[in-house]
Amino acid sequence: MADILFLVFAGIALGSALGVVLGRSPVASLLFMVMTLASVAGIYVLLEAHFLAAIQVIVYAGAIMVLFMFVIMLLNLGHDYQRDIRGGAFALVAFAVTGAMAGLLARRFSGGAELFPFLDGADAIDAALAEKGALGVIAEPLFTTYVVPFEITGILLLVAIVGALVLAKHRVS
Amino acid sequence: MEMLEPISGFWGLAASALKVLGVFTAVMVVVAYTTLAERKISAWIQDRSGPNRVGPWGMLQPIADGIKNFLKEETMPGTANRFYFVLGPMLAIIPALMTFAVIPFAAPLPTPWGVVDMIVADIPIGVLYVLALSSLGVYGLVISGWASNNKYAFLGSLRASAQMVSYEVALGLSLVPVLMLVGNVTLTQVVAQQQQLDFWFAFPLSLGFILFLISAFAETNRLPFDMPEAESELVTGYHTEYSSMKFSMFFIAEYGHMVTASALMATLFFGGWDLPGTWDDAFWWEGMLISGFDAAGAPIMANPAWWKTVLTLGGFGAKVAFFLFFYIWVRWTLPRFRYDQVMTLGWKVMLPVSLAYVMIVAGTILVLDTIGVSYGFTFGLVLTAVSGVCTAGLLFFLDRDRVIKGASVPTRHDRPVRMPVVEVPLSGD
Numbered sequence: 313m314a315d316i317l318f319l320v321f322a323g324i325a326l327g328s329a330l331g332v333v334l335g336r337s338p339v340a341s342l343l344f345m346v347m348t349l350a351s352v353a354g355i356y357v358l359l360e361a362h363f364l365a366a367i368q369v370i371v372y373a374g375a376i377m378v379l380f381m382f383v384i385m386l387l388n389l390g391h392d393y394q395r396d397i398r399g400g401a402f403a404l405v406a407f408a409v410t411g412a413m414a415g416l417l418a419r420r421f422s423g424g425a426e427l428f429p430f431l432d433g434a435d436a437i438d439a440a441l442a443e444k445g446a447l448g449v450i451a452e453p454l455f456t457t458y459v460v461p462f463e464i465t466g467i468l469l470l471v472a473i474v475g476a477l478v479l480a481k482h483r484v485s
Numbered sequence: 486m487e488m489l490e491p492i493s494g495f496w497g498l499a500a501s502a503l504k505v506l507g508v509f510t511a512v513m514v515v516v517a518y519t520t521l522a523e524r525k526i527s528a529w530i531q532d533r534s535g536p537n538r539v540g541p542w543g544m545l546q547p548i549a550d551g552i553k554n555f556l557k558e559e560t561m562p563g564t565a566n567r568f569y570f571v572l573g574p575m576l577a578i579i580p581a582l583m584t585f586a587v588i589p590f591a592a593p594l595p596t597p598w599g600v601v602d603m604i605v606a607d608i609p610i611g612v613l614y615v616l617a618l619s620s621l622g623v624y625g626l627v628i629s630g631w632a633s634n635n636k637y638a639f640l641g642s643l644r645a646s647a648q649m650v651s652y653e654v655a656l657g658l659s660l661v662p663v664l665m666l667v668g669n670v671t672l673t674q675v676v677a678q679q680q681q682l683d684f685w686f687a688f689p690l691s692l693g694f695i696l697f698l699i700s701a702f703a704e705t706n707r708l709p710f711d712m713p714e715a716e717s718e719l720v721t722g723y724h725t726e727y728s729s730m731k732f733s734m735f736f737i738a739e740y741g742h743m744v745t746a747s748a749l750m751a752t753l754f755f756g757g758w759d760l761p762g763t764w765d766d767a768f769w770w771e772g773m774l775i776s777g778f779d780a781a782g783a784p785i786m787a788n789p790a791w792w793k794t795v796l797t798l799g800g801f802g803a804k805v806a807f808f809l810f811f812y813i814w815v816r817w818t819l820p821r822f823r824y825d826q827v828m829t830l831g832w833k834v835m836l837p838v839s840l841a842y843v844m845i846v847a848g849t850i851l852v853l854d855t856i857g858v859s860y861g862f863t864f865g866l867v868l869t870a871v872s873g874v875c876t877a878g879l880l881f882f883l884d885r886d887r888v889i890k891g892a893s894v895p896t897r898h899d900r901p902v903r904m905p906v907v908e909v910p911l912s913g914d
Contacts, residue, residue, distance in 0.1 A: 339569070339628075339631070343624075343628075346624070362608065362609050362610040362613075363610055363613070365610075366610045366613035366614060366616070366617050367613070369617035369620070369621065370613065370616050370617045370620055373617075373620070373621060374616075374617060374619075374620025374621055374623075374653070375620060375650060375653070378620070378623055378624070378627070378646055378649075378650055379650065381624075381627055381646065382627075382643070382646050382647070382650075385627070385631050385639070385642075385643065386643070447670075
């Protein structure tokens with residue numbers, strides 16, 4: 313049952329991911345993106361990472377994508393299908409970054425070099441899950457071991473927001 | 486003597502199927518009769534009779550409305566984007582009907598095959614599931630407004646997305662104190678912990694309840710927050726171009742959201758299906774159905790009974806009905822906010838206040854834990870006092886003319902400009 317569901321969700325995720333990059337209409341791309349995010353959330357549920365699934369839907373599908381949609385609609389990109397996607401160099405960079413990511417993941421899962429020494433093995437994760445539950449496994453390291461990087465990320469986002477406000481604000485003499 | 490174990494196997498599946506069917510039917514029927522209640526109560530408030538032709542006291546009016554909606558002509562604007570125009574109502578109605586799945590609606594029911602939990606799906610992320618679905622609800626509104634290719638519909642959907650994104654933050658933050666007290670995110674645990682505290686959370690977390698209430702009104706787009714469909718400004722906003730059953734789907738979605746929000750308020754802050762007293766307490770603890778712990782910390786077994794399930798179901802229904810009535814009451818009493826007032830309230834009042842309240846509750850819980858007050862009546866009493874002070878402060882601060890000025894209140898400082906006196910020479914002199 314879980315295998316069938318995984319195939320369904322993975323198929324939807326991959327199909328709609330293709331839809332995101334191949335579609336011409338920005339709104340269609342955006343909705344395909346939401347579908348991809350939702351199916352990945354479904355895969356998280358199959359992995360019993362319920363918390364991640366919920367956060368995926370709340371943050372990405374529910375907040376960030378709504379903001380994207382807001383911008384697309386305000387710019388009215390939806391109705392005239394102009395070709396405003398940059399080609400050439402932009403596509404090359406995108407492919408290079410994607411390839412690098414895929415390579416890293418492949419090396420990790422083929423059991424090659426220990427690229428992620430901070431990740432424990434599957435058994436250790438299972439034990440931690442049984443002990444602390446899905447929430448505790450994420451929350452505890454976040455607020456103990458990795459509290460400094462976590463707070464720095466928060467400050468980075470705050471700086472970005474303040475910067476955006478400063479740039480966007482009209483100067484009133 | 487029945488088994489006090491969770492139902493499983495074939496009968497478990499059968500019970501689940503029955504619960505899904507039952508809850509879906511119940512929500513649809515409640516939605517139908519809330520529309521009638523809306524019209525009846527608005528009529529009473531305005532000193533009219535309301536619907537009174539179809540059946541006794543107009544009781545069959547929702548059925549007549551349903552038939553009317555099915556038989557009306559479907560319109561499709563020529564400039565609309567056909568695919569998204571049809572997709573919009575579907576995206577609006579699905580989240581509205583799915584949310585109820587995680588809300589417990591009665592005490593566990595004992596059967597010869599095991600104990601049936603009166604909840605469709607007791608998933609481990611209950612509250613987060615509700616937040617996730619409520620954040621997806623905005624897509625239906627936005628897509629339909631955009632696809633209509635009509636400026637009023639489009640303005641409505643822009644307002645809807647801005648408003649829902651703004652108030653989602655305050656909604657989430659107003660839930661944090663509840664989750665801190667419960668220590669879990671499942672709604673069954675929320676009910677169980679309210680039974681253990683001997684307090685419904687509306688008292689120890691009174692300010693949280695007020696913030697949740699306001700955010701819930703904004704999230705359901707009900708007056709005084711119905712900016713996305715402000716009739717006097719935008720025709721009817723995002724569903725201007727819709728007719729027939731497609732319009733009806735938006736209508737069902739709005740009332741479905743109201744029913745769910747009322748059920749959430751009842752569950753999170755008014756004990757859910759819990760009735761006063763400890764006779765109905767029952768929750769799962771390490772595989773046992775217990776009603777609490779004795780002084781030594783040993784579990785006390787619960788004794789569920791069918792009449793307890795029926796009574797608690799009635800209690801839950803009464804609480805939900807009260808909040809539905811409250812929704813309608815507010816709609817026909819208060820005028821609509823101006824759009825900038827909605828945004829000011831959301832970002833400059835709701836967000837900082839809910840953030841500060843989270844810190845205050847967290848601090849109080851920390852202090853109580855440190856000085857060794859265990860989770861119970863005294864714990865609740867102290868929190869009630871702290872929250873009461875916060876609530877009184879906020880209400881004083883929010884009082885008229887301090888933060889949100891009424892639209893018709895003249896400014897105090899600027900005096901009207903006086904007309905200059907012009908000497909007009911009289912003719913003939």
